[in-house]
Each structure stands twice: as C-alpha cells, then as structure tokens.
Amino acid sequence: MTQSYAQAPIKTVSAANGIEYAYREVGEGGVPLVLLMHFRGNLDYWDPALVDALAQGRRVIAFDNTGVGGSSGTSPSTVTQMALDAIAFIDALDLAQVDILGFSLGSFVAQEIALIRPALVRRLVLASAAPQGAPGMHGWAQWVIDSVGKPEVVPALVLDVFYTHSPESRLAGEKAMGRMFSRAELDAPTTWQTRQAQYDAVTAWGIPSFSLLERVTAIRAPVFVAGGDSDPMILPRYSHLLAGLIPGAEIKIYPDAAHGFLFQHHEEFARDVKEFLERV
Template identity: 50%
Template sequence: MAMLTAPNQTVQADSGTTYTYRRFGRAGGTPVVFLQCFRGNIDIWDPALVDDIAAEREVILFDASGVGGSTGQVPTTVRDFARDAIAFIDALALTTVDLFGFSLGGFVAQSVVLQRPHLVRRLILAGTGPQGGRGFHAWSEETRGHAYREAQDAEDLLYLFFAPTEESRAKGMEYVGRIFTRQEDRDAPTTLAVRDAQAEAIVDWGIPSAALLDRLAAIQQPTLVANGNHDILVPTANSYLLAGHLPNAELIIYPNANHGFLFQYPHEFAGEVNRFLSAA
C-alpha cells in the first residue's frame, strides 16, 4: 500500500476529536508520525518522499483538530498543537514514535518532545526553526500575499516552496503533479479558519527571544535538521540555530532550494531520513 492508495481512517481521542489519518508502510519498527505545514492537509505530503520512507518503516499522516478531515477546534498556539498531536498518538495507543515535522509541524514536533520527552525516539526537523528564532515573526508583504491568499494555486506553492530558478520551479511543477495524482478519497481541504488559527500560532512562536533557545538543550533525542539554502518562510539561519543548540543533531542543507526542499529532493531526502532512522 502507498500514499495514493492508503484509505483515510479515523480514530476518536479522549478529547472528543475524531482524527483523520492514513497509516501504511512497513510495520514492525517505530512508526513515523508526520506533522504538516501551514494550511496543509494530508495530501500536501509528497508521495515520492513518503513512499520511499514507507518502504522501510510504517508512516502515519494525520490532520490536527479542525484541520482537513478532523473534527474539533483548531489550536491557536504551538503548545496546544503539540497537546493535540499527543492526544492523537495516545488515541492510537502508541507508546514510542519517531516524529517528522515540516515547517509549523517542526515547531509542533519540538513542543511534543518537550512536553512528552519519553514518547519520541528520534526527531526530523525540516524547514523549521526554534521558538524565538530569526526572521519568521513577520513575513514580507509579498510572502504574506502568497501564504494568506484565500484560494491558493500552483503559483503560490512555487513561490513559497521553491527557489526562483528554472530548475527548482520545474521540480516544483513535478511536485504539484504528484500531490494531485490521487483523485478519489482525497483529504478535505483546509479552511480560512485553519489558516488564521495556524497563523496566530506561527506569529507567537516566532517572536524573537534568544533566551528561548536554551529550551533546546532539553531535547536529547537524535535529531536530523534539514532545509533548503534559501528558505523564505522559516529562514535557513534557523536550521543552523537548531543544529547548534540541540545536543545531538546533524544538519543537511540542500542547494538551489527554498522551504520545500524536501519536495524538490524527495528521493534524496527520504534516503537521508531512512539512514538516520535506522542508525543504532
């Protein structure tokens, strides 16, 4: 089973939220729970990336409360998004997971580890940054125009996720084609209420504060930090901050790439993820 054929499933948590999720891949080891980006639902994930990872381990993609096909109220802080993720993981009766956090999902992944440190074995932080980091508290007017547009299209994704080069944009169009390959049983689209709640969480997390970087010392798990060399949403400097302050981190920076480097280099990054998750 692969991402394009895995059925949408549901599970109800003690909180009352009914979460929509897909679970597939090679079972038997520690499952990888994916935490997605601003305005993303399950179908934002690149099948080329996820299926390569699923060939070696079980993957779980899900919508937070109020996002996509999940019920409930959308959280408005990263801390509450993390509590929400923990509620979903608990509903599946999982006691140990690996976390793959992209963008906002990377903020959430850090908060999950800080709130429930013994739940997480290994951590992947892609295109993301620490609380109190640099340059993402207030996006530029042009970036906001693309990120907040009521009805986003391929051009918005290309601007936000890919570098303004012919090669990167071509890879971006391939990504757009892959994420729209699935026609049946797609996830529900995200709403403007989701956009606004998540934007509130991002702005709060992004208030600059060097003192908050000290929190990263509490994350002892092996961590893979990765980004493109020109991330305009969570500037690449934040990946260096993460790698420098996390006690057990490695860093990979991809060339000619923006926030969506993991969709520009899906097979290459999946290979790094599998290598990292399989390490002793």
C-alpha cells in the first residue's frame, strides 16, 4: 500500500539558489507530477484524498516555494520569480521532465515555467486559472480578499470563497478541510510577508494588457484547463479565455463548485487529470 499524503513526512532539499525547500512526496512511477499551491497555502492545504488519487501509479510532489511555509528565504512579489524558484526546486530533485498541476496562483506560476523552460514541462494542468493581462483580474473582489487576505485566516470565510452555498458543496468543503489538517506534523504557517508578496504578484499579473495575453500562445505542451462554475476568485470566463488562447488546450468546468472545485470533486478531477496525463 502506497503511503498516504496525510502520513508523508516533510523532507527538505537544498537548491542552487541557496533556498532549502520543504516538500512531501507520495507514489512512484511515471513522469513526476509537481503541484503548485494557491495564495497563502502551504503543504497542508493540499487535500490528501486528491493527492492520493493522483499518486496511484505516479510520483506526486508538493512543495513550499521560496519563503512559503517551511521553505527558507523571502517570498518574491512576482510570478516570474516564483517560477524561477520552482524551477530551482525541480532542478534540485534532478528531475529532467515533469508534469505540472498549478492551482490558482500556482496556475500562474505553472504558465511561466512552461514559457521559461519549455523542455521541462511534458503536460500542464491549470486549475482555477487565468492568463496574464486578462481584463478584470487586477486584484480580487473586495469581499473575496477580505475573506482570504486578513492576518488571521478564518475557515468559515475561506469556505465562502472555495465552495458554493449549496449544502452539498459546503459539506464537501468541510470534509476536505478536515482531511487537510488531520495530520500530527503540520507545516509551518505562511507569514504576512508571504501574503503581501503573493497578493502583489496576483495584482500585477492582472494588470490589463492585451499584448500580454499573447504570451500563452507560445505554450506547446498539452494543457488541461479546469475550474468551478461559480468561482468568485477567478471567474470561469478566465478559464475559457485561457483555454482559447493556448493551442489545443482542453477545458472542463465542474458544476456547483467554486474556487476549491478540485477538492469538492476530487474523485472526478483526479480521474480527469490521470486520463489527460496518461493519454498516448
């Protein structure tokens, strides 16, 4: 029986950029799948049910980027630097090629990795994603950033952003949150410096620019774009815009779901991702 993500120990690796990265890995075989986390999240914010499903027959690696959680350094305030730091982590593990699943802010970083070092990325999954320069993405709605951006994280407010108000979605969110924080050895919490730097990066990414939208047309790796139909943080129209810009990209929007659609629909999403990654 493969070890569960909920029991996987936190490991560290030193990279050439001088950063010591904290990470967890589960599964073995296949092209490694590297997970890129959302705004303010650390290793604990990945749903073990999703990670374990993805790790059936495949090595899956989650990590804290520079300055996040248990990793050393200071969180950068640009998506480009986050991507360069992620590449440094992947290089430190001696991985010549990977698949990448980027979630929210992590999806921005994933796009940059695919543009900066195309040969590194075999396939790309972009969850709750938007392209750089999309009109209307210059910061989140005030109630959204008030819910997830205050100094003290309030679980009930996070649920309002990550799940819909339907009983089914809210119950799924509560269950996912319970799975995430059930382990004895928790990661170091993210700091206010990380919060500020990451939101600066998100805001800069969303400065409207039609010329910047063209950048993703250079992505040649196969891409699967996914999102929730009621996501208030990164609206579904940005998933459609992104999928329309990337040559050959596939898209799926999950029903009665908000920003945390991949945890709410973890079984279906894991099947869809595995089918996409394993397709000949």
